[in-house]
Amino acid sequence: MRSLGVVVEYNPFHNGHMFHLEESIKMTNADVVIAVMSGQFLQRGEPALVSKWTRTKMALINGVDIVIELPYAFATQKAELFASGAISILTGLNCETVCFGSEQGNIKDFERTINLMNDKKEEYDTLVQSFSQEGNSFPKAASLAFSTLTKDVHVLDLTKPNNILGYHYVKAIKEQHSPLHAFTIERTNAGYHDPEFNSSTIASATSIRKALFENNGNINTVGQYVPNGTYQLLSHYLKSTGGFHRWEDYFDLLKYRVLCSTASELSEIYEVEEGLEYRLQQCMKESKNYVEFMTKLKTKRYTWTRLQRMCTHLLTNTNKEKMQKVSQNKQSDYIRLLGMSEKGQAYLKQTKKDLGLPLVSKVSALESEMLDMDIRATNTFAMKFHEPARSDWMKLEYSKPPIRYDKEKQKFQN
Template identity: 50%
Template sequence: MKAVGIIVEYNPFHHGHVYHIEQARKLSNAEIVIALMSGPFLQRGEPALVSKWSRTEMALLGGADLVFELPYAYATQKADTFAQGAVSILSALQCHALCFGSESGEIENFLCTLDFLQDHHKEYQLKIQEFIKTGVSYPQAASMAYRELCSSDQFVDLTKPNNILGFQYIKAASDQKLNIQLLTMKRRTAQFHDQQLSTSSIASATSIRNVLLEEKRRFSEVKPYIPSYTYHLLIKYKDQFGALHHWENYWPFLKYRLLHTSATELKNIYEIEEGIENRMMTAAVQAQSFHHFMTLIKTKRYTWTRLQRACIHILTNTSKTEMKENTQTATYLRLLGMTPQGRQYLKKRKKQLTIPIVSKLSSFKNSQINLDIKASRIYSFGISDPYRQALLEQEYKQPPIMLSPIPNNT
């Protein structure tokens, strides 16, 4: 049995994700689709709308055969570290292919770009440093340097978010010298950061979340853009746990952390650099909401995404030392869910895997998985008791979910 890996967040699962699964299976000619999914906190520095367990159900019903958790140490990272960790885990799961969505849709463009930047690495890095000196953030400086060096149509446009991640997947596979087939499919219609629902049946996850989290909007407005099972699972989650997760729910806890923690202690937190801790502490006194806080601390040098990730690490009290120690290599494969076919794949491959599969937290302990446990505990504070206690307990009691996909994924 051949397996294709996909790297996902499903925040929430929508029609574009169904298409991705279908295309990954088709392009790779694989029998098994393995979804490596971020846990409670995501790469853009946000809490997931619903728990990993609810999103696992969506993924299985939508066509994935196996769902594994991308550890916190990789899931809440800048693109290159995120990709290095994710690609290494899919390789450990013996995926013969990796398929990602991109604005480009042409794998040759990614490969040409990688070759060029490897051949001109020194020149590229010097250009980045030149632009950083003007006061812009590193991602913006890298984008500006890239545009200056790579103007040909044969190169991929690295101003687009999915192209950026896709390029890092390609680079990670190259760095790790993996024998894995690299595939990309063009994203359909909606762009990654679109704020408004589109006129087609595919909308961005961002626009769907905006509707779901806006008090004056009705849940039913998103119905055309998500499978029926996603809609029902979102309703079920809100009924079961009282709310969906978003940053404003965590603001009181973040504010508390900022007001009672010293600047010296904050400097030890991952992603806290260059005195931003002082700006954060001052803004925490003034801010009346998380969004207000973010507008107060935002500068040209720091992207919104990087600042949100720093806030997550403050919430979880994750230090620079912890992150350095736990991003060296993946040490486990946390199984969240499977179909009968996915179970059969694991049964055939289990003895060949080089790192252990974890299906029960009580059966495995190390510092990397402890970060996941801590993140899940903090995530539960996005809802109130008694729902919070139920979510806390689910992390330990929930076995891997077993479901079969829904025919036609509707």
């Protein structure tokens, strides 16, 4: 079976994702689609709108055959580590192709840019350091360095979020000597972070979440932008849990963590750097909600996203030393199976003996510090709920088998 890999968050799965999936299948002539999907917390340092299990169902019901969890150690990282972890999993699954959306839409531009940056790595690193010393955030310093080096050359626009991720996917393939072949599809209509609806059928996940929160979870406000399967799953999640997940749900926990820890304890958390522990405590004392806290905390040097990731690590008590240890080789320790169709099951059966990483369907089957982080992330995600629901959600991490989806009957087996 010809296999296609996609790296996703599906927060939630919308019509733009469906377009990307269908076009990717056409472009690669794929028989089976493997999605590497972030778990309970995402790359921008946010809790997912709904659980990874519901998003797994969204993926399966809309055409994906295998859903694999991208470990927390990569899912909540900057683009380079996020991409490297995902590529290592697709390579471990013997996937043949990977297809990502980009603003550029031409894979040769990605390859040309990577070759150029390899040739000018020392110059680039020096420029990044220089721009950082001027007080710019790392993404801004990197963008300025890149622009300086490539002002007279036709290369990628690395100010665009999907181009940045795509660049790191292709770079990771080269660094890992992966046999994956990369393809890209140009994004249409809505931009990655567009906060408003600009089309009658295509909208960014950001604008969909914004509309849901501004309208008290009213699913009808986003119905035209998501497939029917997503609509039904969002509706069921809302009815069964009472609401979607957002940072405000965890603000009290974050406030407790920040104010009941010493500055020294805070400094041991991943991404708390350069005296941020003191700023964290001062801003938290003055803030009554999450948005107010983040607005006070943000500086020119640190982006909102960078600070959100730091706050996520504070919530999950992710230690610097452990995070650096588990992510230092930029490759996952395992393949965590969340769900599959019958075709996906057949693919896994066919390739199981040749997998490059251990396949995990039960967390009790593997001892791993990386996997421990995933479990802790689920425990934190469950804190939104009241007991006994909270404990029940935590138990799912150990008790829930991979979801199986029968495409012919359009029915989930669990």
